[in-house]
Amino acid sequence: MSQLEGLRVMFGAAPRKPVVVTPEAKQVHSLKRMTKADFEALKQHARDHNLVTHKWRNRRWAVLLLVNLLFTFSFWLDIQMLEGALTASRLVGFHLIDLNSALQVMLAHKHIIVNLFIGTATVFVIWALLGGRSFCSWVCPYHLLAEWFEWLHLVLVARKRVSDHEFHRGVRAVFWVVFALLAMSTGYTVFETLSPTGILSRALIYGPSLALGWVLLLLVFEVVYSRRAWCRYVCPIGLTYGMVGSISPLRIEYRLEKCFHEGDCRKVCLVPHVLDVVIKGRAAALHTPIGPDCTRCGLCVDVCPSGALVFTVKGLDRLL
């Protein structure tokens, strides 16, 4: 997926078939037109050698819990490693400020002090290196809760008790713009009033609040009405980090030659539109980096039975 196409899809457009396909990719596409028996045999072979694990999911959950507990214990035990909350903090004294929160404050207050700038720049560099939306899946506490409730949603869907109602993905871009305009015009950081990320982070550190009721309401909505609705269609934090991640060297890469087009990856993905490339015939090249909206959560890497999706760092291939 080209950079521009990735951005286009992140802002809500539907993925398109590629116009230019490299000769190598064309060859692989055509090689894959074989008999069903051949295909099944090959698939079984690949399956035998690549058992589905939860490696990346477990690593990710461990990191997410560790980061959030570090906040909590820095305050509770007064170890002062990571003071503050996810919106703004100090890591052994160095300012870290969440990009979206910083944006809201800058737009609302229209006055930027040095510490705010330093913290924002530091976090920008960190997430530009680490993949942008990897903030979502590796740090955001709401992501973890939503992931657990998503499991409940999928169980209920399988039993035909509820069904998933999709929204247009473009509304997330609309929300991003509207929240920015609201901050600028009203002078209040309107989004922060609703942000489950901030609410949960503060609740973990400073104790429970009434606002947790709102978070619970969101989770219930996601279970009974629309799968992962907040992360997929609303949260401007995700879009902010997505824009940062568009320049990141750390991403998931798709390997056409190893793919059997079974679609398991798209079923577990929070943002399946980024995996449009795995549909048979869609890959324009042998190796394709997944677009900026990808949260680098690794669920697709774990679930792929034939190792067609891998973590890569641009320029440092096969490091991970």
Place this chain on the structure above:
Amino acid sequence: MKNQPSTEQGNDAPDAEPVAQPPASGRRAPVRAQSTRRKFIRSAFMVGGVLGLAMLGYIPVASASRSRLRPPGALEESDLLSSCIKCGQCVQVCPVAAIRLDDMASGFGLGVPYIDARAQACDFSCDAVQCILACPTGSLTYRKPASLATRAGMPLAHAPVLKAKEMDAEPTLNLAERIGVARLSRPDACLAVQGRSFSGLARGADHLGRLRDVAVDRWKPIALRDHPYERDLCNLCVSECPIKDAITMNETIAEDGSKHYRPQVLEQCVGCGVCEMICPVDPAAIVVEPRQPWRA
């Protein structure tokens, strides 16, 4: 595996996702159009719903249903709400845990720090106004930019002298404005006005408040419930006030020769709320009026 010669490339990129509906004429298009339309309407409702909920946060702010006492160095209320990033670093550094974060009932004030002086006042145990030092966005600040609003009566005439630091080389607090001002709101209930004594725990055995007492330990605030007071004439608001020349006990002698007393708040009052916390009368006879300017 069978290697087909790659001659059939004219037909590459086959449609991978089979369409569920039969490609029968006339039927497919309306169904798809209908579902697209539904999705669009659903999305529009969600945008309206989420934004509507978000804007509900304006109601508590506009109606000013609660006037919160903010931490020292806080900007004017509207500037504070726009600049606070709701991280609670001020909460973390306060040695007496006077600062709390507001909840959803305060609307846009969610996550913004405040002080409930009756429960735990700011007693400047930290010496240096640590919460201001911790603030990453300048919501709490030693010196605010000239472009931001300052109301008359908010700036202090001179830097407040901290009684606990009186013997230090630099006895003042780096604080330019008050956060409120104390007022004897119920003079009839005041023990001093009634000429009464006080002995025992100022706030009872259940109160969790702490207060710095330099005579006991400069660096460790004492728990009020462990520290009984003994006064022939109750003067706790005057004696426990951490700021020099912020409050005094007025003594007047009536024509019949009897003495009358009344605590009097002076212009150096910063609005820290210690007098409100320590007042043994319930509800307190002296309270801090949050964000109110000094009026002579």
